[in-house]
Amino acid sequence: MMGKKKKENIYVDRSWTKNDKIFLGILIPVLVLFFCFNTLPLLKGFYYGLTNFKGYGSYDFVGLRNFRDIFTDVRVGKSYLFTFKYAIVMTLAVNVISLILALGLNREIKGKSALRGIYFVPNILGGLVVGYIFSFIFTYILPAIGNATGIGFLQNSMLASTKTAWIAIVIVGAWQGIAMNTIIYISGLQTVPVDVYEAGMLDGATGWTKFRKLTFPLILPFFTINLVLCMKNALMVFDQIMALTKGGPSQSTESISYLIYNNGMSGGQFGFQSANAFLFFIMIVVISFLQMKFLGGKEEQL
Numbered sequence: 001m002m003g004k005k006k007k008e009n010i011y012v013d014r015s016w017t018k019n020d021k022i023f024l025g026i027l028i029p030v031l032v033l034f035f036c037f038n039t040l041p042l043l044k045g046f047y048y049g050l051t052n053f054k055g056y057g058s059y060d061f062v063g064l065r066n067f068r069d070i071f072t073d074v075r076v077g078k079s080y081l082f083t084f085k086y087a088i089v090m091t092l093a094v095n096v097i098s099l100i101l102a103l104g105l106n107r108e109i110k111g112k113s114a115l116r117g118i119y120f121v122p123n124i125l126g127g128l129v130v131g132y133i134f135s136f137i138f139t140y141i142l143p144a145i146g147n148a149t150g151i152g153f154l155q156n157s158m159l160a161s162t163k164t165a166w167i168a169i170v171i172v173g174a175w176q177g178i179a180m181n182t183i184i185y186i187s188g189l190q191t192v193p194v195d196v197y198e199a200g201m202l203d204g205a206t207g208w209t210k211f212r213k214l215t216f217p218l219i220l221p222f223f224t225i226n227l228v229l230c231m232k233n234a235l236m237v238f239d240q241i242m243a244l245t246k247g248g249p250s251q252s253t254e255s256i257s258y259l260i261y262n263n264g265m266s267g268g269q270f271g272f273q274s275a276n277a278f279l280f281f282i283m284i285v286v287i288s289f290l291q292m293k294f295l296g297g298k299e300e301q302l
Contacts, residue, residue, distance in 0.1 A: 042281065049275030054268040066275035076276060078251065079259045082166065086255065087234035090170055094177045094230050095223070101178065102185030103211075116186065123179035131243020134172045135159065138244070159245055162252040169240050169253055177233065181226045188222030189215070224295040228288050235284055256280050 049066050053059035070076055101119065105112050122130065139157045146154025158168040192215060200214045216223070238257040241247060247254035247262065254262075256276070264273030 042278070045274045046278045048271050049278050051271045053271040053274075055265065055270035059271065062271070066272045067279065069272065070276055070279060075251065075254070076256075076259065079254045079256050082253060083235060083237065083255045083257075086166060086170060086173075086237060087231055090173050090177070090234040090237075091227065091230045093170065093174045094181055095226055097174065098178050098181035098226065099185050099223075101182045102189055103215075105182070106186055106189040116183070119182055120179045122176045125176070127176065127239025128243050130176050131172060131240050134168070134175075135244050138168050160249060162249050165245050165249060165253050169237070169244055172240050172244065173234065173237060177230060181230060184222055184226055185219065188219035192218045220295070220299050224292065224299065227295065228291050231291065232284060232288055235287070 050061060050063060051059045052062050052066075105116055105119070109115075138159050142154050143157055146152070146156075158164040196214055196218065197210070200210055205213055236257050237255045238261065241253060241255050241258040245253045247258055257280075260273045260277050260280070263269040264277070267273075
């Protein structure tokens with residue numbers, strides 16, 4: 001009949017193809033490893049956070065008592081305040097300096113490839129190695145320079161004062177963290193089309209206006225990546241604390257990660273610090289999500 005469409009039988013082959021099998025062969029081991037080394041420890045940490053486990057011997061189930069005690073523990077509160085202060089200052093310093101360096105290294109200058117390699121060297125070195133080197137500098141070299149030149153604030157080690165120890169940790173962390181951020185910003189700057197700058201120059205965009213109106217909006221996705229990663233790494237600071245101050249002086253530089261490690265492993269607070277670690281994990285996830293949400297919204301507006 002006119003207007004009546006003939007029904008077609010479409011056969012869908014649901015058998016596994018060779019590519020599907022290869023994909024699953026790669027994916028399944030990764031998922032198993034992720035579960036064993038990430039998800040399972042997280043679940044076990046939450047479980048131990050519900051107990052009074054000391055790291056050895058028997059233990060009892062205490063429910064949410066450890067989670068409640070976190071909010072009333074003065075030492076935990078101080079470690080959170082220090083960690084957030086360090087993370088904010090560190091993130092701002094690293095991203096500002098990295099962006100300035102990237103803008104300079106992205107220009108047509110002699111030996112810029114060699115300079116990029118030199119700037120990346122600190123990121124290759126281990127955090128503990130860098131920390132021990134700077135510990136020697138802050139403890140012996142800078143005081144010697146201060147005594148020889150008569151500069152007062154250099155005559156004593158920065159690590160020995162509760163007012164300056166955290167600044168020394170920021171200096172070390174920034175010196176090592178700037179390298180990766182600079183490389184990421186350089187990658188972002190190289191994606192900006194030359195035509196955009198040429199059109200901007202015709203409209204009179206130069207200097208700060210050129211950066212604010214043209215460059216920064218186009219590298220905003222790279223700024224988002226750097227901001228999230230830098231904040232996450234700064235919140236999890238451990239190596240620099242371990243090598244430079246071990247939480248001192250007077251627990252003024254005790255980060256959350258160092259407190260969890262120190263009191264959980266050797267202080268008989270395994271259950272309590274497991275609860276602290278689980279809460280800290282949730283906090284980092286929330287902060288990273290909010291950063292991505294806010295900066296992602298800014299990207300969509302541009």
